[in-house]
Amino acid sequence: GESVGLHLPTLSVQEGDNSIINCAYSNSASDYFIWYKQESGKGPQFIIDIRSNMDKRQGQRVTVLLNKTVKHLSLQIAATQPGDSAVYFCAEIVGFGNEKLTFGTGTRLTIIP
Amino acid sequence: DADVTQTPRNRITKTGKRIMLECSQTKGHDRMYWYRQDPGLGLRLIYYSFDVKDINKGEISDGYSVSRQAQAKFSLSLESAIPNQTALYFCATSDRATGHYGYTFGSGTRLTVV
Numbered sequence: 001g002e003s004v005g006l007h008l009p010t011l012s013v014q015e016g017d018n019s020i021i022n023c024a025y026s027n028s029a030s031d032y033f034i035w036y037k038q039e040s041g042k043g044p045q046f047i048i049d050i051r052s053n054m055d056k057r058q059g060q061r062v063t064v065l066l067n068k069t070v071k072h073l074s075l076q077i078a079a080t081q082p083g084d085s086a087v088y089f090c091a092e093i094v095g096f097g098n099e100k101l102t103f104g105t106g107t108r109l110t111i112i113p
Numbered sequence: 114d115a116d117v118t119q120t121p122r123n124r125i126t127k128t129g130k131r132i133m134l135e136c137s138q139t140k141g142h143d144r145m146y147w148y149r150q151d152p153g154l155g156l157r158l159i160y161y162s163f164d165v166k167d168i169n170k171g172e173i174s175d176g177y178s179v180s181r182q183a184q185a186k187f188s189l190s191l192e193s194a195i196p197n198q199t200a201l202y203f204c205a206t207s208d209r210a211t212g213h214y215g216y217t218f219g220s221g222t223r224l225t226v227v
Binding site: 043093 | 154214
């Protein structure tokens with residue numbers, strides 16, 4: 001079946017280092033991808049998105065890379081800070097008409113002081 | 114005030130009871146969604162609504178019903194709660210007109226069925 005998943009359930013990174021969170025998807029028809037951050041006790045919060053016709057998109061301290069050949073998505077966080085500790089989800093939309101997001105299971109990022 | 118407000122934040126209920134979770138939004142978005150979050154399973158779509166007269170089932174709608182009372186309000190009901198409906202429930206909104214497909218989520222309702 002079609003799915004959006006993550007390679008690792010947990011990731012620990014030293015404060016100040018860069019973090020890379022990976023996501024694999026199986027549907028080659030996926031049109032749009034979003035990364036969300038969920039802090040403890042809160043709802044998911046939008047970080048950055050990318051359309052399938054792009055390879056890279058940058059935001060403030062974050063970069064999303066899309067490799068359609070291997071159906072892989074990554075989120076890079078530069079100079080990680082304690083506030084980056086959270087669960088990160090990738091999500092996809094297949095077909096802009098329905099706009100239902102399908103979420104992966106999440107990666108818990110822990111920042112080591 | 115939050116853009117998407119969910120009430121209650123926490124609820125403990127007994128098996129067999131009817132319970133309603135409420136969601137209201139001030140973003141003026143036309144689309145609203147209910148998701149369920151369980152550990153290790155991510156977020157799964159229960160129901161969604163693209164406007165006031167539109168209700169659609171998601172991937173796990175059995176045991177749930179919804180009502181879109183107004184553009185700003187979307188409630189989720191459990192007609193007869195069972196323990197495996199214990200989960201974190203999120204309401205979300207989106208607006209196609211903005212060209213941005215990301216959702217805005219509420220803070221969640223933690224439901225425990227005993």
